[in-house]
Amino acid sequence: MIDKEMTEALNGQINKEMYSAYLYMSMSAHSANVGLKGFANWFMVQYHEEMYHAMKLYEYVQRQGEEVKLEAIQAPPAEFSSPLEMFTMTLTHEQFITSSINDLMELAIGKKDHATQIFLEWYVIEQVEEEENDNDIIAQLKIIGDNAHALLMLDRELSGRAANVVTDFSKGVEAAE
Numbered sequence: 076m077i078d079k080e081m082t083e084a085l086n087g088q089i090n091k092e093m094y095s096a097y098l099y100m101s102m103s104a105h106s107a108n109v110g111l112k113g114f115a116n117w118f119m120v121q122y123h124e125e126m127y128h129a130m131k132l133y134e135y136v137q138r139q140g141e142e143v144k145l146e147a148i149q150a151p152p153a154e155f156s157s158p159l160e161m162f163t164m165t166l167t168h169e170q171f172i173t174s175s176i177n178d179l180m181e182l183a184i185g186k187k188d189h190a191t192q193i194f195l196e197w198y199v200i201e202q203v204e205e206e207e208n209d210n211d212i213i214a215q216l217k218i219i220g221d222n223a224h225a226l227l228m229l230d231r232e233l234s235g236r237a238a239n240v241v242t243d244f245s246k247g248v249e250a251a252e
């Protein structure tokens with residue numbers, strides 16, 4: 076059982092994760108357009124991760140016997156000036172998501188909702204990894220600067236990233252894991 080306010084907040088988080096997926100999908104499309112297929116791959120893998128984050132919440136709300144309510148997803152930006160700008164925006168967005176997860180956790184603690192606290196712990200840890208990944212790539216992009224050869228080497232490295240989350244949600248996230 077989760078109460079109405081907690082349910083609404085979790086539904087709100089589904090929307091934020093879906094927006095995250097949409098944002099990274101847009102960055103993937105832009106990367107492909109400018110010939111950076113490795114960056115396009117990295118962001119499309121990130122898209123899958125975000126869909127997985129959204130679906131975990133979706134499933135949790137349903138397993139608690141509450142109703143999933145989907146809201147409109149805001150349009151993401153479509154133009155980016157550089158890979159560094161994309162990753163800087165990604166980090167800023169992930170920091171926003173981290174603070175949103177922290178707010179959810181505070182709400183669950185205030186309500187003595189232990190099940191939701193335990194559920195959210197996964198997201199707390201995941202956000203540390205998300206921000207770390209972005210910081211690592213930002214640091215590399217700053218070293219690369221205007222060196223096109225080095226940028227293409229990083230692009231090749233990022234082409235190796237593979238999705239390691241469930242991407243078929245037809246049977247549910249828990250069942251597929």
Ligand code: FEO
Nearest residue numbers: 092125128172205
């Ligand atoms: Fe779902 Fe990137 O946080």
